[in-house]
Amino acid sequence: MYTNKTLKAINLIEYIELVFTDYTLRTITLGTAIxxxxxxxxxxxxxxxxxxxxxxxxxxxxxxxxxxxFLITGAKDSNTLLIGALISGLIGTFWIRGIVTKTHLKSxxxxxxxxxxxxxxxxxxxxxxxxxxxxxxxxxxxYLFGQAATLVESDxxxxxxxxxxxxxxxLTFWKEFKILLFDADYAQTLGFNTKFIDILITTxxxxxxxxxxxxxxxxxxxxxxxxxxAAARQWTNxxxxxxxxxxxxxxxxxxxxxxxxxxxxxxxxxxxxVLVAGVFVVFSFIFSPSRGLLFKQIRFIKNRRDLELHxxxxxxHHIAETHEDISHPHSIKLLNNFQGYTxxxxxxxxxxxxxxxxxxxxxxxxxxxxxxxxxxxxxSTEDE
Amino acid sequence: xxxxxxxxxxxxxxxxxACAIPGTFLVLRKMAMISDAISHSILPGIVVGFFITQDLxxxxxxxxxxxxxxxxxxxxxxxQKTGLVKEDTAIGLVFPAMFSIGVILxxxxxxxxxxxxxxxxxxxxxxxxxxxxxIAGTDVGPKSLWVVGTILLITITLxxxxxxxxxxxxxxKGLAASLGFSPAIIHYxxxxxxxxxxxxxxxxxxxxxxxxxxxxxxAAAYLLTTxLKKMLALAIGFGIFSAIFGYWVAHWLDASIAGSITTVxxxxxxxxxxxxxxxxIIAVMYREKQQRTEVSLLTFLLHLKNHDEIEERHVNHLNxxxxxxKVRAKTVLDLANKNNMIxxxxxxxxxxxxxxEFTSKAIDYIITNEDAxxxxxxxxxxxxxx
Numbered sequence: 186m187y188t189n190k191t192l193k194a195i196n197l198i199e200y201i202e203l204v205f206t207d208y209t210l211r212t213i214t215l216g217t218a219i220x221x222x223x224x225x226x227x228x229x230x231x232x233x234x235x236x237x238x239x240x241x242x243x244x245x246x247x248x249x250x251x252x253x254x255f256l257i258t259g260a261k262d263s264n265t266l267l268i269g270a271l272i273s274g275l276i277g278t279f280w281i282r283g284i285v286t287k288t289h290l291k292s293x294x295x296x297x298x299x300x301x302x303x304x305x306x307x308x309x310x311x312x313x314x315x316x317x318x319x320x321x322x323x324x325x326x327x328y329l330f331g332q333a334a335t336l337v338e339s340d341x342x343x344x345x346x347x348x349x350x351x352x353x354x355x356l357t358f359w360k361e362f363k364i365l366l367f368d369a370d371y372a373q374t375l376g377f378n379t380k381f382i383d384i385l386i387t388t389x390x391x392x393x394x395x396x397x398x399x400x401x402x403x404x405x406x407x408x409x410x411x412x413x414x415a416a417a418r419q420w421t422n423x424x425x426x427x428x429x430x431x432x433x434x435x436x437x438x439x440x441x442x443x444x445x446x447x448x449x450x451x452x453x454x455x456x457x458x459v460l461v462a463g464v465f466v467v468f469s470f471i472f473s474p475s476r477g478l479l480f481k482q483i484r485f486i487k488n489r490r491d492l493e494l495h496x497x498x499x500x501x502h503h504i505a506e507t508h509e510d511i512s513h514p515h516s517i518k519l520l521n522n523f524q525g526y527t528x529x530x531x532x533x534x535x536x537x538x539x540x541x542x543x544x545x546x547x548x549x550x551x552x553x554x555x556x557x558x559x560x561x562x563x564x565s566t567e568d569e
Numbered sequence: 570x571x572x573x574x575x576x577x578x579x580x581x582x583x584x585x586x587a588c589a590i591p592g593t594f595l596v597l598r599k600m601a602m603i604s605d606a607i608s609h610s611i612l613p614g615i616v617v618g619f620f621i622t623q624d625l626x627x628x629x630x631x632x633x634x635x636x637x638x639x640x641x642x643x644x645x646x647x648x649q650k651t652g653l654v655k656e657d658t659a660i661g662l663v664f665p666a667m668f669s670i671g672v673i674l675x676x677x678x679x680x681x682x683x684x685x686x687x688x689x690x691x692x693x694x695x696x697x698x699x700x701x702x703x704i705a706g707t708d709v710g711p712k713s714l715w716v717v718g719t720i721l722l723i724t725i726t727l728x729x730x731x732x733x734x735x736x737x738x739x740x741x742k743g744l745a746a747s748l749g750f751s752p753a754i755i756h757y758x759x760x761x762x763x764x765x766x767x768x769x770x771x772x773x774x775x776x777x778x779x780x781x782x783x784x785x786x787x788a789a790a791y792l793l794t795t796x797l798k799k800m801l802a803l804a805i806g807f808g809i810f811s812a813i814f815g816y817w818v819a820h821w822l823d824a825s826i827a828g829s830i831t832t833v834x835x836x837x838x839x840x841x842x843x844x845x846x847x848x849x850i851i852a853v854m855y856r857e858k859q860q861r862t863e864v865s866l867l868t869f870l871l872h873l874k875n876h877d878e879i880e881e882r883h884v885n886h887l888n889x890x891x892x893x894x895k896v897r898a899k900t901v902l903d904l905a906n907k908n909n910m911i912x913x914x915x916x917x918x919x920x921x922x923x924x925x926e927f928t929s930k931a932i933d934y935i936i937t938n939e940d941a942x943x944x945x946x947x948x949x950x951x952x953x954x955x
Contacts, residue, residue, distance in 0.1 A: 237658040238602055245777075284842070287853050290596075293657075294788050297601040298838065301781035305831020308777070312825035330672070404609065408665030415654050415662055451676045456669030463666040470653055478651060 200444060209334070210447060216336040216344060217439030217458060220397050223348040225413035225435025226355070227393045229428045230386055232414040233366050238293070239278065241407035242300040243394045246277025248307025248403055251328050252314060263340060266328075267395050274391040277303050304403070331402030333443065333454035344396055351389050355428075362386060363424055401455035412462035413438065419473035438462040490530075495560055497530050498539060501549055502557030511554045514546035573698040578816050580697055580714050581830060584770045585782050585808030587721040590728055591763045592783030593804050596791060597739050602657065603642060603760070604783045606664040608767050608776035610641040612671025615768070620678070626700065626712045631768045638764030639757070641667060692775030694816075694826040713773040720769040724762055731755070736797055778827040782808055785834040789841040792848045807837050865901045870910060870928045873920050884916045 204214050231240055247270035254269025255261065277299045284295040327335055355362065361382045364372040373379045390410070397406050417430035442458030471479050497520070504519065505511045520531070531547070534540040539553030549557070595601050614637030618630030641663055648659035702712045709715075728735070738745035738755045745752050767779045774782070790803035815830030822829065843850055876882060884902070902918075905911045910924030920928065 232658055235655050237661040287850050288848055290788055291599045293599050293601040294596050294784060297605050297780060297784040298788050301777055302831055302835035304777050305781050305828050306835060309824050309828030309832050312828060313822055316823050404668060405665050407661050411658055411661040415658050453672060453676055456672040459665050459669040466662060476653055
C-alpha cells in the first residue's frame, strides 16, 4: 500500500529511476524480489513433495507464535516476533505429521485442523492483546494481510541472509534433497538419514513462509510458495532448472507486483504480487511447449487429422485391393459415406502423391498403395 | 444472562450444527481443505454482492458468494483434470488468487464499501444481536439468527432426504454410480451446501471459524467412532459444546468470540487426540509398544524352539545373542513366564508345552497368513488383532 502521491501516473523510465533512488521503493522492491526468489526456490520442493497446502497451514499456524512472542517480550521488534512465528509454525508442522502418522485422519483433515485451530487461537490472543491497556500493540495485525510498505532495510538484510543460508544448504545437500524427493525409500536404503534431511527441508520451508508473513501476510503466503513453483514445473523436467526458474518467477512477481501496486493508489502489495504470480501460472499452463494446454490441443488436432488421413487411405486401399489394376479410377461418391473422408484430406493425399484426381474420379498411385499396405505393419513416419 | 448473550449463544450453536453436518462428509471424503479454499474465495463474491445489495445479510449476496465458492470448486477440478499439477497444488493456486481479487476490489472501492477484510475473515459475533430483522415493524430477532436458521433447516432437510445417497457415495463411489445415483450430483450438492453454509455463517463467526467448525468436530468424532450416524451426532455435540463454552471463555477474557470458540474446539480435539480409547495417540502408542514386545516374544520363542543346546538357552546369553537391552529382555521373559510359555531352571530357559504349541501356531500363521490359525490368540495378543 504505497500511497506516495508523487508516484501516481509516472512513466516506466521514471519508475525505474525511482527504484534506484527512492529509499522506500528500493527497500520494498528488493525485499519482495528476494522473498519471491527464496519462496520460489523452496516452494519447488514443497510442490514436488505433494505438500502444497502445508504452506497454507504453516502460515496460519505461525500467528499464535507472533502473539505469544509479543506477550512475552512486549516488543514489536520483527525479529523476535519471527522467532515466535517460526517456533509455532514448526509445532504446527510436526503436529500435522503426528496426526497423519499416528491416527487414521488423512492429511487434508490434519492440515485444515491445524490451520484453523492455530489461526483461531492466534486471533484470540491478538484480540486479547488489543484489549490490554498499556501495550503499543498497533501493527500486529499487519501480519494478517501483510504490509510491504513497512519493510525496512534490516528486514531486507534478514531476508538476504536467510536466502543465502538456504542457498548454501541447498547446494551442500543437493544430492540428498533430490534423492529424498523422488525416492525416499531408496534414499533410506542408501544409508542417508532421511529423517534429518526431511526435517531440514521442512524447517527451511517454514522459515521462508515466516519471512514472508510481514510482506504478504498469513492468508496469501501459501500462494507465494506454490505459484512460482507450479509455473516453473511446466517448463522443465529437471529439478535444478525448475528451482532456478521458480526463483526467477518468484523474484519477477515481487518486482512487478511492487511496481503495479506502487503506481496506483489503494492497492495492497501482497494481493498484487499473488495475482502477478497467478498470471505467470496461467501463462505457463497455456503456453509451455511440452505440457501446455495450447500445444497439447494442437497436437491433439494434428493427431486426429493424421488418423483421418490414414483411415481414408486404408479405405481406398481396401477398395483398390479388389481390382487387378491398383490405379483403377473410382468415383468420389464412393467416399461420401465414409467417416474419415473430407475434401481436405483428399487434397492432402493428392499433395503427397498417394492419389490422383481426375474429375470426379480418384485412383491410388503406386506409392499410395504401398504406403497404405504398410500402414498397419510398420508405422511410417512420413505421414506425421 | 441477558437476551443478547442468549442470542449470541443460540446463533453460535446453530452455526456449529450447520457446519458439523457438511463437515463430517468433507472429512470422510478427504476434502477438508476444500472448505478452507471456499471460505477464502467467497470474498470476491461477497464484495460484488455487497456492491449490488448494500446488505451483508441479503439472500442475493449469499447466493452470489456461494456461487463463487462453487466456481472455485469447478476451477480446482478443472486444473486437476489437466494433470499439469497435483491436486492439492490446484487448491493452493486458486483460492489465494480469488482472495487477492476480493482484497483488491475492497481496497479500490474503499470509499463506497463499508466492508472490512478482517470482518469477513474473523466475523464479529458480539454485534450480531444488534442487527435486527423487522417484519412489518415488529422485531422478530437478529438477522443472522434467521439466516443461519434457514440454512440449517435446508441442510437438515437435505441430509434426511439424501442420507442414504450421501452415505453410499461417500464410502463407495463405484457402488453409488452403479445403483444409479450420480456421484457428481451428490458431490456438487455437498459443495453447494458447504458454500452456502460458509457464506451464511461468515457474517456471524468469520470464514476461518467456519473452517474450524467444519473440520475439528468431525475429526474429533472420527477418532471416537466409525459409525456415520454416531459420528454426525458426536460432531454436532462437540460443535455446540465448543460454541457455548467458547462464548463464556471469550466473555471472561474479553476477547474475540470466534477465536475463543476455535480455541475451545482445539482443546476438545487435543483431548480426543490424546485420549480416544482405541485411536487416540496414547492408545496407539501403548498398542505399538505392546506389539513391539510381542514381536520380541515371538522372536524369542522361535529362537528357543530352534535351539536345543544348553548354551544357546542361557538367560545371559540371550541378552547378548539377540542384542536386547536388559529391561526389554526382562519384559519379554516376564511376559513369556506369565503366559506359562517357558520355564526357567538354573538360568536355562526352555519352552513349555503351551509355548511350543503357541510358537508352531504363530509359524503356521506367518507362513499361510490365514486368520483361522490364530483366532483364539486374538484376545490375548495385540499383535494378531490386525
